[in-house]
Amino acid sequence: MFDEPVKGFGLDVEFDMSQKAAMLKDAQTYLESINVPETGGPGTDIGQPNSTTFSFETMLTHDVRITNLARNLRIRKSLIQCPLMWEIRKYNLDDPVADQLVKDHYQGTGISTKNDSSTGLGQIFAATAIRARNHCINQGIVSGPIMDPGKESDLWPVWQNLHNDANYNISTIPLVLIEGAHAVGLGRPGLDFSEDDSRKTLARYNGTGDKAEQYGRQLIGLYRVFEKYNAALRRR
Numbered sequence: 001m002f003d004e005p006v007k008g009f010g011l012d013v014e015f016d017m018s019q020k021a022a023m024l025k026d027a028q029t030y031l032e033s034i035n036v037p038e039t040g041g042p043g044t045d046i047g048q049p050n051s052t053t054f055s056f057e058t059m060l061t062h063d064v065r066i067t068n069l070a071r072n073l074r075i076r077k078s079l080i081q082c083p084l085m086w087e088i089r090k091y092n093l094d095d096p097v098a099d100q101l102v103k104d105h106y107q108g109t110g111i112s113t114k115n116d117s118s119t120g121l122g123q124i125f126a127a128t129a130i131r132a133r134n135h136c137i138n139q140g141i142v143s144g145p146i147m148d149p150g151k152e153s154d155l156w157p158v159w160q161n162l163h164n165d166a167n168y169n170i171s172t173i174p175l176v177l178i179e180g181a182h183a184v185g186l187g188r189p190g191l192d193f194s195e196d197d198s199r200k201t202l203a204r205y206n207g208t209g210d211k212a213e214q215y216g217r218q219l220i221g222l223y224r225v226f227e228k229y230n231a232a233l234r235r236r
Contacts, residue, residue: 203216
């Protein structure tokens, strides 16, 4: 989905890899300021195996896809990059346990009752992906069949795609953001989306409530780091 580059004024461009070290340093500095060190979790928490450097570099390996998604959907690539890098960095040792319970539910003995989990690079629930795709299909943004997030026969194949296919997972992130903006009463994210609207949209990616609000506040700082570089590149 959205693999072909499109032309247009003010759209984001592919990252200049000569600036990789500088952007990584800025990202590290910001994350450290909110108690996310280079490795591990806050304090002595070692339950997060992915370092900031690994998470950043993994995000950049998908830069062409992210750029094409942003250009086709006419949203800022920083908005896609934020949850992607953050969720890779915040991946913890409970996540593979939850994923295995889902696999056991569909493929195992039937003892597990867990039929969904946040999974893949963007840590997306299958039900969330289905609701986002349904919304975007109804808005004419993407095409495809309408599915039911309450049906396991729909949940399981979508979950497998999210879990096994990095491209599918990353391509779902902006759809979740678009549906999330709608859910909090905003218009569709666009090139002129305000920073505060971006914060609210990023918060909704995590859900609702105080933890989601904190998520939005944390990610908008990362958004500023990415925009420092992305905005300069698209003005070249």
